[in-house]
Amino acid sequence: xxxxxxxxxxxxxxxxxxxxxxxxxxAGAIKWIRENxxxxxxxxxxxxxxxxxxxxxxxxxxPWFLNTVWNAGSLSECRxxxxxTWGSDVPSACFAVIKDRWPQLxxxxxxxxxxxxxxxxxxxxxxxxxxxxxxxxPRKMLWFSxxxxxxMFFLLWGGTIWGPIVVASGFVLGYALxxxxxxxxxxxxxxxxxxxAPVIYWLAIAGPLARGLxxxxxxxxxxxxxxxxxGFTLSFIIGIAGIILxxxxxxxxxxxxxxxxFLINKVSVAFIEVIRGVPxxxxxxxxxxxxxxxxxxxTNFDLMLRVIIMVTLFSAAYIAEVIRxxxxxxxxxxYEAADALGLDYWKSMxxxxxxxxxxxxxxxxxxxxxxxFKDTTLVVFIGLLDPIGLSNAIRATTDWQGxxxxxFVFIGLLFFIACFSMGQYSLYLERKLQTGHR
Amino acid sequence: xxxxxxxxxxxxxxxxxxxAGAATLxxxxxxxxxxxxxxxGLTGFAAPDANGVWAGFDVDMCRAVAVAVLGDxxxxxxxxxxxxxxxxxxxxxxxxxxxxxxxxxxSRDVDLKFEFxxxxxxxxxxxxxxxxxxxxxxxxxxxxxxCIQTGTTTELNLADFFRVNNMSYEPVPIETNAEAxxxxxxxxxxxxxxxxSGLAAxxxxxxxxxxxxxxxxxxxxxxxxxxxxxxxxxxxDVVRWSLNAMIAAEEYGVTxxxxxxxxxxxxxxxxxxxxxxxxxxxxxxxxxxxxxxRIIATVGNYSESFERNVGENTPIGLARGLNAQWTEGGxxxxxxxx
Numbered sequence: 001x002x003x004x005x006x007x008x009x010x011x012x013x014x015x016x017x018x019x020x021x022x023x024x025x026x027a028g029a030i031k032w033i034r035e036n037x038x039x040x041x042x043x044x045x046x047x048x049x050x051x052x053x054x055x056x057x058x059x060x061x062x063p064w065f066l067n068t069v070w071n072a073g074s075l076s077e078c079r080x081x082x083x084x085t086w087g088s089d090v091p092s093a094c095f096a097v098i099k100d101r102w103p104q105l106x107x108x109x110x111x112x113x114x115x116x117x118x119x120x121x122x123x124x125x126x127x128x129x130x131x132x133x134x135x136x137x138p139r140k141m142l143w144f145s146x147x148x149x150x151x152m153f154f155l156l157w158g159g160t161i162w163g164p165i166v167v168a169s170g171f172v173l174g175y176a177l178x179x180x181x182x183x184x185x186x187x188x189x190x191x192x193x194x195x196x197a198p199v200i201y202w203l204a205i206a207g208p209l210a211r212g213l214x215x216x217x218x219x220x221x222x223x224x225x226x227x228x229x230x231g232f233t234l235s236f237i238i239g240i241a242g243i244i245l246x247x248x249x250x251x252x253x254x255x256x257x258x259x260x261x262f263l264i265n266k267v268s269v270a271f272i273e274v275i276r277g278v279p280x281x282x283x284x285x286x287x288x289x290x291x292x293x294x295x296x297x298x299t300n301f302d303l304m305l306r307v308i309i310m311v312t313l314f315s316a317a318y319i320a321e322v323i324r325x326x327x328x329x330x331x332x333x334x335y336e337a338a339d340a341l342g343l344d345y346w347k348s349m350x351x352x353x354x355x356x357x358x359x360x361x362x363x364x365x366x367x368x369x370x371x372x373f374k375d376t377t378l379v380v381f382i383g384l385l386d387p388i389g390l391s392n393a394i395r396a397t398t399d400w401q402g403x404x405x406x407x408f409v410f411i412g413l414l415f416f417i418a419c420f421s422m423g424q425y426s427l428y429l430e431r432k433l434q435t436g437h438r
Numbered sequence: 439x440x441x442x443x444x445x446x447x448x449x450x451x452x453x454x455x456x457x458a459g460a461a462t463l464x465x466x467x468x469x470x471x472x473x474x475x476x477x478x479g480l481t482g483f484a485a486p487d488a489n490g491v492w493a494g495f496d497v498d499m500c501r502a503v504a505v506a507v508l509g510d511x512x513x514x515x516x517x518x519x520x521x522x523x524x525x526x527x528x529x530x531x532x533x534x535x536x537x538x539x540x541x542x543x544x545s546r547d548v549d550l551k552f553e554f555x556x557x558x559x560x561x562x563x564x565x566x567x568x569x570x571x572x573x574x575x576x577x578x579x580x581x582x583x584x585c586i587q588t589g590t591t592t593e594l595n596l597a598d599f600f601r602v603n604n605m606s607y608e609p610v611p612i613e614t615n616a617e618a619x620x621x622x623x624x625x626x627x628x629x630x631x632x633x634x635s636g637l638a639a640x641x642x643x644x645x646x647x648x649x650x651x652x653x654x655x656x657x658x659x660x661x662x663x664x665x666x667x668x669x670x671x672x673x674x675d676v677v678r679w680s681l682n683a684m685i686a687a688e689e690y691g692v693t694x695x696x697x698x699x700x701x702x703x704x705x706x707x708x709x710x711x712x713x714x715x716x717x718x719x720x721x722x723x724x725x726x727x728x729x730x731x732r733i734i735a736t737v738g739n740y741s742e743s744f745e746r747n748v749g750e751n752t753p754i755g756l757a758r759g760l761n762a763q764w765t766e767g768g769x770x771x772x773x774x775x776x
Binding site: 075076079100101103104108109112227228285288289292293295296380381382383385389391392393394395396397398401402404 | 477478479480481482484485486487488489490515517518519520522523526527529530531532614616619620639640642643644645752753754
């Protein structure tokens with residue numbers, strides 16, 4: 001065949017041509033730009049306008065960011081350095097204030113020798129939350145998660161180690177009673193005993209016992225009063241405590257609202273509607289001001305604890321409604337199937353209903369948590385020195401009066417990191433639990 | 439344990455609600471610390487430094503009382519309070535005294551049931567405006583937009599001033615001083631009004647202070663001073679005479695530098711009684727004899743505290759003005775120590 005071809009055709013390629021680059025306009029960045037940014041006159045117009053807008057914003061902000069003064073002791077020093085380096089009409093940020101005061105923004109007035117304690121508490125928290133968040137980790141780590149609230153409390157506030165241990169043993173006591181009595185005398189007796197006995201123990205025995213043990217074996221850390229907490233430590237403690245406590249409470253409220261038991265149903269509805277119907281700031285003022293009138297003078301009922309309780313109740317009401325949405329979205333057949341299997345109420349909830357309802361509710365739950373975390377900045381109005389409150393205090397010193405954006409940029413960045421991670425985790429969880437209903 | 443504290447507190451609240459803790463002095467002595475309400479941050483008057491140590495003119499007042507009662511100027515627990523929370527905190531007994539640039543007014547004294555023990559700073563409300571606005575008097579501000587802090591007496595003063603002068607204005611209510619300054623500098627309002635001390639302090643931090651003018655009118659009387667609850671006169675006396683000791687010490691020339699020397703005894707009986715070498719004034723107050731000596735040695739006299747925090751050598755640069763001794767044309771006049 002090749003011979004015939006050789007005579008009749010002037011040229012025949014004997015080998016493959018090497019693969020060639022596609023035409024410049026049909027590949028790579030240029031193709032992408034043509035298709036996505038300049039595909040028609042409307043797109044061209046929008047692209048040009050957007051670029052102009054971005055340029056406008058950046059041209060005003062970037063010089064300010066780039067001409068940052070990092071080493072100065074006061075705002076006037078910042079301005080002198082700027083005048084000497086770039087001239088007096090150049091916009092320039094004075095992030096020296098962050099360099100000077102970042103420990104305060106992060107830890108408030110926590111004694112600087114003990115900064116490792118809030119940091120370690122955060123590490124403990126991350127280690128404790130990891131097995132809850134990621135199911136790939138060994139399940140035994142959950143025991144550590146259960147112990148971690150007491151460990152974190154001990155690390156943050158210090159004092160004798162026996163306080164948290166004695167309180168924790170109340171839970172152990174309750175659990176032991178529940179397990180023991182449920183088998184011997186029925187579930188109801190077990191539940192009642194598991195609630196009553198620890199409460200009596202905490203009220204009557206725990207205090208003297210902790211003091212006694214503390215006197216015999218004085219192990220502990222230096223006590224740090226709540227007044228010394230501030231900055232992001234405060235925001236994190238209020239936020240995380242609120243998040244952790246409000247989820248179980250919210251689930252119970254949601255189930256209560258669905259319940260057929262008249263009293264439980266009405267109490268849940270009333271609680272949710274009252275708490276949700278009043279702004280958080282009002283609850284905070286109630287906690288900080290109104291309560292003071294009812295408590296006898298000199299009562300030391302920690303303001304931070306009051307705020308945590310209020311924030312928890314507030315967010316629990318929202319969580320309850322989010323989860324109720326999840327419960328309502330489940331097909332009726334799921335409830336009926338659970339009943340048909342002969343599961344009792346708690347088992348059907350725990351094994352069938354809640355896993356599905358919670359999965360549906362994840363975006364709403366995380367949304368509420370992010371909102372709760374950011375709402376912690378409202379405590380500035382009741383005089384707690386959270387990052388916003390501290391930024392006011394920092395500006396009140398003669399060194400830094402007149403600064404504004406630098407502090408808020410820093411605070412905003414830290415809040416963004418925390419909230420963005422929460423958002424990303426919720427996306428991860430949704431992908432992981434995706435079982436293909438659509 | 440936490441839970442037991444709450445429940446215990448609630449029980450006690452039920453049992454003893456309404457039983458006012460009258461003996462604040464004893465409470466403070468038992469507790470070993472003074473709980474003092476201060477501003478969450480006001481330049482020169484109260485602000486925490488990088489180590490969290492509070493300093494300022496109002497803070498010195500707290501320290502003076504602490505050192506007089508407890509002998510330790512650091513034995514103070516500062517409770518930062520906002521304009522909204524300060525009175526409830528005092529009325530409910532959360533704090534022992536309030537030293538938070540609070541104006542002494544009739545209704546606060548009588549209706550809110552507080553006892554203003556004296557005046558540690560005579561202030562007045564003024565205006566600041568850019569020079570470019572071309573205004574030389576507050577009476578030319580007809581129709582202007584004015585930035586104002588909410589929840590303070592300044593709001594009412596401003597309304598009164600404009601009504602009396604038959605002028606109109608548009609208020610721009612703002613929560614904090616820092617935001618108000620930011621708004622003012624951004625041109626959101628023609629003028630900013632607050633206490634004159636605050637205006638001077640703020641102007642000093644502007645890029646070009648000379649572009650702004652503090653208008654000559656002072657439209658209100660703002661006697662700022664420490665206050666305590668009604669119904670505990672012994673405690674009120676302690677705070678009142680701690681303040682008077684500082685003022686009197688300046689008048690008699692007692693300073694932190696020479697107080698140790700003078701405490702050995704002088705030929706001025708007034709100084710002797712003040713410093714406890716003569717008479718038993720301290721005992722009458724329920725304190726020891728050298729309570730005032732300790733105040734002056736640690737905190738200083740009025741002038742020293744003033745110059746250290748807000749005086750002309752600080753960036754705030756306030757002149758004494760009305761806050762000079764009566765002998766120098768001011769209003770400070772401590773009653774005699776006898």
